Amino acid sequence: MKTKEDIRVLLSEIPDPEIPVITIIELGVIRDIEISDDKSITLKITPTYSGCPAMKQIEDDVRKKLTENGFVNITINTIFSPPWTTDWITPEAKEKLRIYGIAPPEHSTEDKSWLTGKPKTIACPQCKSLNTKLISQFGSTACKALYQCQDCLEPFDYFKCI
Amino acid sequence: MTTQEALFQYTLRLGDTNLILGQRLSEWTGHGPFLEEDLALTNIALDITGTAKSLLEYAATLEGKGRTEDDLAYFRNDRQYFNAQITEQPNGDYARTIVRQAIIDCFDFYFYTELAKSKDETLAGIAQKSIKEVTYHLRHTSSWVERFGDGTEESHNKAQTAVNELWQYTGELFEMNEVDAILIKEGIAVDLKIVKEKWEKHITELLEKSTLTKPENVFMQTGSRKGIHTEHLAYILAEMQALPRMFPDAKW
Numbered sequence: 244m245k246t247k248e249d250i251r252v253l254l255s256e257i258p259d260p261e262i263p264v265i266t267i268i269e270l271g272v273i274r275d276i277e278i279s280d281d282k283s284i285t286l287k288i289t290p291t292y293s294g295c296p297a298m299k300q301i302e303d304d305v306r307k308k309l310t311e312n313g314f315v316n317i318t319i320n321t322i323f324s325p326p327w328t329t330d331w332i333t334p335e336a337k338e339k340l341r342i343y344g345i346a347p348p349e350h351s352t353e354d355k356s357w358l359t360g361k362p363k364t365i366a367c368p369q370c371k372s373l374n375t376k377l378i379s380q381f382g383s384t385a386c387k388a389l390y391q392c393q394d395c396l397e398p399f400d401y402f403k404c405i
Numbered sequence: 406m407t408t409q410e411a412l413f414q415y416t417l418r419l420g421d422t423n424l425i426l427g428q429r430l431s432e433w434t435g436h437g438p439f440l441e442e443d444l445a446l447t448n449i450a451l452d453i454t455g456t457a458k459s460l461l462e463y464a465a466t467l468e469g470k471g472r473t474e475d476d477l478a479y480f481r482n483d484r485q486y487f488n489a490q491i492t493e494q495p496n497g498d499y500a501r502t503i504v505r506q507a508i509i510d511c512f513d514f515y516f517y518t519e520l521a522k523s524k525d526e527t528l529a530g531i532a533q534k535s536i537k538e539v540t541y542h543l544r545h546t547s548s549w550v551e552r553f554g555d556g557t558e559e560s561h562n563k564a565q566t567a568v569n570e571l572w573q574y575t576g577e578l579f580e581m582n583e584v585d586a587i588l589i590k591e592g593i594a595v596d597l598k599i600v601k602e603k604w605e606k607h608i609t610e611l612l613e614k615s616t617l618t619k620p621e622n623v624f625m626q627t628g629s630r631k632g633i634h635t636e637h638l639a640y641i642l643a644e645m646q647a648l649p650r651m652f653p654d655a656k657w
Contacts, residue, residue, distance in 0.1 A: 290455070290534070292451075292452060292455060292538060293452050293453075293455030293456045293458075293459060293531075293534055293535060293538060294427075294451035294452050294453070294454050294455025294456070294458070295455065296451075321459075322530065323459065323527070323530030323531050323533065323534045324526065324529060324530030324533055324534075325533070326530070326533045326534040326537060327534075378441055379441035379442075379444060379445055380445065380541055380544065380545050381441070381444050381445035381448040381449070381541075381545070382444065382448075383444070385448055385451055385452060389441065389444075403541070405537045405538075405541075
């Protein structure tokens with residue numbers, strides 16, 4: 244019988260549908276794996292954002308991967324608590340995001356001071372300059388904000404800290 | 406009314422409020438004043454519609470009659486909807502949309518903070534999720550209310566008109582009925598008196614900071630708790646429901 248670790252390795256082959264450089268395991272959305280026997284498995288999955296359109300795709304991809312590996316009874320339950328946080332993205336994945344051109348989430352989500360004060364200083368993922376400007380709190384997907392580097396002038400996505 | 410029935414009604418009410426607001430906001434898709442605002446507002450609409458989906462899915466489970474969240478969204482008429490009337494009000498100009506949204510974001514912020522402590526695990530979970538998103542929404546819409554109010558004479562007048570016209574729909578947000586009474590006793594529902602106090606303080610400060618005047622002694626509209634709505638809801642539903650009603654077995 245497969246172990247939880249085997250399943251995690253299997254699911255590590257599935258890329259995030261919108262940010263294909265990181266896997267769904269690195270994203271931290273798979274919260275629990277329960278294997279009953281060779282054919283039956285129950286997963287708990289949590290959305291990054293309430294309206295994230297990629298969740299259905301992730302669920303379909305997971306189902307397909309598990310079916311290919313002999314599972315017949317696949318139950319996928321969506322859970323909301325504890326709510327997903329960018330703190331669950333692994334440090335390796337954050338580095339992959341940066342190389343891909345998305346500024347990774349900075350700081351811990353415990354720090355809420357930026358909500359009332361000035362926006363955080365985010366380093367440009369291209370030239371690493373700290374001279375960047377927030378263009379909009381809302382970017383190309385629910386999880387990102389839009390910034391622009393004032394030195395190399397490149398606009399870039401910032402993975403919002405939630 | 407049993408606790409289960411009350412919980413269904415309560416969840417349905419919250420789901421409807423989010424669904425209608427999400428639908429209303431998404432009318433701005435492709436029509437925002439500039440690209441970043443277009444993205445911002447549609448992102449907010451997406452979060453809210455996502456919350457609606459979670460809530461209506463849960464409502465369908467609670468009802469236990471085999472209906473799905475899509476059945477609840479697409480196959481009910483206006484009198485069977487319980488969304489707050491403020492959510493169905495037309496978008497108007499951008500100041501009006503922003504003022505409406507700021508009023509609701511502020512309500513949601515304090516409402517979800519309380520609901521996150523609910524004894525009902527699913528509602529508490531959905532609230533914990535939503536509060537992270539609403540924090541961003543509130544920050545965004547508040548900054549616009551300030552810019553409009555304290556901006557040019559024209560933007561100030563537009564924002565003030567929006568406040569004056571929308572204020573009559575704010576009373577309803579805090580109405581409680583039998584459903585609330587049953588669930589508050591069980592530690593499930595939010596006591597809206599607590600939310601009202603915090604909302605009032607926050608909104609008053611925001612309006613002051615934005616040089617806008619808070620309307621006083623306004624007649625408050627009522628009815629959505631009983632399924633009574635302004636004329637605008639039926640038009641939203643007609644547009645939103647046309648396709649599934651024409652092709653009830655369509656899949657997407």
